[in-house]
Amino acid sequence: xxxYNKLYDKICLINNLAxxxxxARKGKTKKIYVIEFEQNTKENLLKLREELLNQTYxxxxxxxxxxxxxxxxxxxxxxxxxxxxxxxxxxxxEPIFDKTFIYDSCANRKGKGNLFxxxxxxxxxxxxxxxxxxxxxxLKADIKHYFQEVSREVLLKVIKKKLSDExxxxxxxxxxxxxxxxxxxxxxxxxxxTSQFFANIYLNELDxxxxxxxxxxxxxxxxxxxxxxxxxxxxLEEWKIKIDEFLKQELKLELHKEKSKIIPLSHGxxxxxxxxxxxxxxxxxxxxxxxxxxxxxxxxxxxxxxxMLECFHGWDAYxxxxxxxxxxxxxxxxxxxxxx
Numbered sequence: 001x002x003x004y005n006k007l008y009d010k011i012c013l014i015n016n017l018a019x020x021x022x023x024a025r026k027g028k029t030k031k032i033y034v035i036e037f038e039q040n041t042k043e044n045l046l047k048l049r050e051e052l053l054n055q056t057y058x059x060x061x062x063x064x065x066x067x068x069x070x071x072x073x074x075x076x077x078x079x080x081x082x083x084x085x086x087x088x089x090x091x092x093x094e095p096i097f098d099k100t101f102i103y104d105s106c107a108n109r110k111g112k113g114n115l116f117x118x119x120x121x122x123x124x125x126x127x128x129x130x131x132x133x134x135x136x137x138x139l140k141a142d143i144k145h146y147f148q149e150v151s152r153e154v155l156l157k158v159i160k161k162k163l164s165d166e167x168x169x170x171x172x173x174x175x176x177x178x179x180x181x182x183x184x185x186x187x188x189x190x191x192x193x194t195s196q197f198f199a200n201i202y203l204n205e206l207d208x209x210x211x212x213x214x215x216x217x218x219x220x221x222x223x224x225x226x227x228x229x230x231x232x233x234x235x236l237e238e239w240k241i242k243i244d245e246f247l248k249q250e251l252k253l254e255l256h257k258e259k260s261k262i263i264p265l266s267h268g269x270x271x272x273x274x275x276x277x278x279x280x281x282x283x284x285x286x287x288x289x290x291x292x293x294x295x296x297x298x299x300x301x302x303x304x305x306x307x308m309l310e311c312f313h314g315w316d317a318y319x320x321x322x323x324x325x326x327x328x329x330x331x332x333x334x335x336x337x338x339x340x
Contacts, residue, residue: 008167008171020084021045023087024086033079048081052085052171057085059178060078065077082178096162097200102204102221104117105203106272107223108197108199109200118321127218137264138229138269139227140262140269140270141225141227141256142259143203143247144255147187148186151186159201196223209243209250265278280322281323282323283327291315
């Protein structure tokens with residue numbers, strides 16, 4: 001297997017760091033920490049480059065906070081300078097790993113995403129049901145506490161299959177070990193660009209097992225959620241057992257027992273924010289609650305008109321993929337869009 005060396009100097013190139021800074025600042029230009037950094041952008045980037053080249057770079061402690069939107073999540077936020085490093089690293093190593101990923105690994109990849117996953121689900125649904133004329137089943141699976149349970153030892157072992165540059169591996173270890181988890185040598189922080197990217201590298205091992213060992217035809221993964229479609233419920237039961245065994249033995253993970261079920265496609269499958277039925281889609285209740293929470297915040301003047309408009313247009317563009325005309329009209333009336 002080909003491994004890649006001599007990558008570290010590419011990461012440290014001033015042009016790469018400058019492009020990484022531009023990516024890290026997108027949508028954040030009014031933040032105080034960005035304004036402060038940009039008072040001396042060139043000097044700050046040159047200092048960062050020197051620290052990376054001398055391997056004296058050390059990430060700052062993460063800031064952890066809880067988001068309720070409406071699902072409760074603990075987000076660990078890196079300092080702006082560290083986010084620049086994350087972008088600089090990913091810019092160089094992502095092309096190496098991305099070409100090894102399967103076509104239906106959909107999250108956090110250029111040209112992919114939840115709507116790509118949704119279209120693939122619709123295509124597979126039609127194929128497995130003979131164009132919606134017969135019944136079929138779906139293994140809807142979720143990996144238990146994925147980001148908390150990722151083994152850093154296994155992650156580095158998987159990364160080393162493709163990277164042999166010791167300095168790049170050193171930098172990756174600095175990023176991974178910066179997260180203080182409850183379990184030693186386990187876990188990645190939610191909220192980091194590198195965590196999203198490493199998640200795909202880690203679970204690419206699962207993708208290859210499912211596609212090449214089990215020879216599953218209709219499989220889609222979106223981060224730690226995945227679906228498998230098949231005509232036979234028994235076949236899905238067999239695959240579910242083998243996948244759980246693989247996760248435990250090879251990746252030190254396991255399926256979430258309550259959230260990993262085999263369901264008739266006609267009952268509707270929760271996947272990438274929609275409840276997918278044979279002939280229509282509905283938004284998940286959680287996504288509907290999310291926009292109503294924003295509306296209430298706007299009415300209490302906790303968010304501005306501009307922010308409310310931005311939230312609504314983003315949500316509306318997403319909601320259009322479901323059968324949601326009446327709901328969207330109701331929301332337009334509720335927030336009084338004309339007077340916004």
